[in-house]
Amino acid sequence: MTAEALLTDFYELTMAAGYFACGKASDTATFDLYFRQNPFRGGYAIAAGLEDAVRAVLDLRFHSRDLDYLAGLRSARGRPLFPEAFLRYLAEFRFRGSIRAIPEGTVVFANEPLLEVSGGLIECQIVETVLLCHINFQTLIATKAARIWEAAGRGTIVEFGLRRAQGPDGAVSASRAAYIGGAAGTSNVLGAARFGIPPRGTQAHSWVQSFASELEAFRAYARCFPDDCVLLVDTYDVLASGLPNAMVVARELQQQGGRLAGIRIDSGDLAFLSRRAREILDGAGLAHVRILASNELDEYAIEQIMAQGGRIDSWGVGTKLVTGEGIGGSALGGVYKMVEHNGRPKIKRSNNPAKTTNPGSKRVVRFYSEDGMMAADAVGASSEDLAGGEVLIVDPANPLRRKTLTETRRVELLHDIVVDGRLVCDFPSMEEIRDRRAAELDRLDPSYKRLLNPHEYKVGLTLKLWRLKEELLERKA
């Protein structure tokens, strides 16, 4: 994905032009990027998309073709929409602000900033949409993958979604995020090549149909791919035809010193068929043959199949993984809100307390119990020292709900990523991000991972931040 300066909402440019014309080009601001509800009505999310988002911001340049397009836009009265002075400003535009963010692969929760952008008002505004686009989508998909991975008892998940993904890059971004969240491979070769994900896939029903018999089709595939031979056994009938034919090939491979890697079942009752196939394979001395399953799977289907004793070694999950389908729709509703302007904290009030913003630049500190499990997160002012001592947190949606945190193990979640336009960190490798995700989920109690009605993890404002919020609300009221 190359940086495209025009990959932005039009209003970012009209606002930028307005700020420029009003003499606000040297105003400063801070914005928070966060979501208000965990995706899928779940108990957590997995942060993802940061590297793509930050690279897009740092590479953002208005090239001459972009400026020509903008220069050609006309107002309703036929006058140039954007003044020439503003277009000259855009021609020189570089992001010179700063970004702090929670690393990819971290467990995160609603209402804590995943990202804080500070710098000139115009530059902070211009990067809004591209940041949201990358982080909303990849966080959604990484979370979906983590839910599926957990539902499968941390088994092998292969992402099969390209054909029904939301456009070519919807697919490629999804492959990356699914790998972060828990997938072990992808069918998408471009995603595999770009991110170092193991590519996976064998044959479709059309392969079997193009031979005179299923057995001939299986033999042909085994001849071509003897070391990685997975046979699709449901073109005609899994138990009456596909499995017996696959077992013939398994024995032929054994005679040549090889092994059948697996069978794939893509229709029917996956719990029943996999149990029965496992018994038959084991009874025939073919315990090494793995069983792969696919067909409209998601975390709910997998949980049911697991509960009914399904014997599936590898799950192919497509559409519902890469589109992040689930309760609440296939999108994460991340927002980007101004929290400071020219050094002064700002608030946007709403009748809905969950939509009233939290003012000012912040820090997010995670508290861990003695056993290493996550206990609660405190969102405080960036000027606060939360490294030691008791910390009282307030639930901003219900300020009577308070909790005193005394845990001594604490970790700051927001890290410096960009300072004054310069990248100040090395982005972690995909494997490091995956390791982080697995370690993070180890430290999250299972009650927060339930698919239905998960326990609500505590994220509160420090008393100092809560009082600042109250003060600003009173001043406005």
Added chain:
Amino acid sequence: MTAEALLTDFYELTMAAGYFACGKASDTATFDLYFRQNPFRGGYAIAAGLEDAVRAVLDLRFHSRDLDYLAGLRSARGRPLFPEAFLRYLAEFRFRGSIRAIPEGTVVFANEPLLEVSGGLIECQIVETVLLCHINFQTLIATKAARIWEAAGRGTIVEFGLRRAQGPDGAVSASRAAYIGGAAGTSNVLGAARFGIPPRGTQAHSWVQSFASELEAFRAYARCFPDDCVLLVDTYDVLASGLPNAMVVARELQQQGGRLAGIRIDSGDLAFLSRRAREILDGAGLAHVRILASNELDEYAIEQIMAQGGRIDSWGVGTKLVTGEGIGGSALGGVYKMVEHNGRPKIKRSNNPAKTTNPGSKRVVRFYSEDGMMAADAVGASSEDLAGGEVLIVDPANPLRRKTLTETRRVELLHDIVVDGRLVCDFPSMEEIRDRRAAELDRLDPSYKRLLNPHEYKVGLTLKLWRLKEELLERKA
């Protein structure tokens, strides 16, 4: 979107390698691309994505970096996965087959081929995933846009989805498809520039927050954009603050010989607020000021607001449009099935009659009543002459359900797009596609457009095709 040969499912390549190794490189085949259920449990779909899909197929080349990647893949035993001879074949690969398709913007229905690909078995197989990816997604979004456009009484729809779209290109493809389906503009500047869509957008709440007062913020915007000034009136309170301040600016613009273009309401009860705002504006001689609304809209919300007398001139629709959210998930389940192999019709049977494929190369003919409305579609063998006479169609899911079509107005839906690897048509412009969509929806009875329980449009197999299907099923049984 440049063509990326690796934007494919891995199994397309393993199957291709297998066919190549088995001496099937000169086999021929025909595949149908179709969906089995209309999206959103609706009564129709709008075909879209063809141009992008076909260009991707025609531009498909395996470049040296792609071949290097494939050459580096290893089997479970560490041997090269793909033989060198196959990689040399890929290096020379061009799509030299043929594609027939239903033009973009056409009303289409479940179980009729949107696209037929014929040619060498390998080339038809290799292009499967990229065709599905483009056509599934864009057809989903064009259909969603059409539903929203109809629900809004064919009013003005502006697509606002970039920030929560499924990745950058998920957004750009969605902007294109939404424009085909009925959107009149987009917030996505890159989509606007690429497809000639009017870009739309004015300011966010952060604009208002960055000024000392709402009135000052409005005045500043009006100074910069006097000809296209739409003011966001819900930062504080629509009726108590936003609207009165906007009216001050409207009068100031009038004194300078200008006009306030509109106000935008982005929260609250849009039916109530728009009615009240309309009354107040009209009472103040500001009947020309348009009312724009946004906030989690879709066809259902719009239908309700219209039914309750909402006075909205322009609807900003974001997340739910560009992610195609709705009943059945955010994906169209298009499939790509082999219907002919080496000149012989093929069938894939299933216990589910809706999943048993229809064999052979086909034609699709649409019958129109005397009044010009669509009456029914017949899917027949490509060898059949359906230009005149009575045509009996059979519902393959319920073969007792038959209907004799006598209408004389008939149109062939599948057109030659690519013949032997050469593009044989000019792709229509976006405006031509939009005109087609509007004209097509004019000819579709409203009963098929209902959001809830729409009437089911008849799509049947000709008797000849039905008998071929029966014969193949009996032969297999």
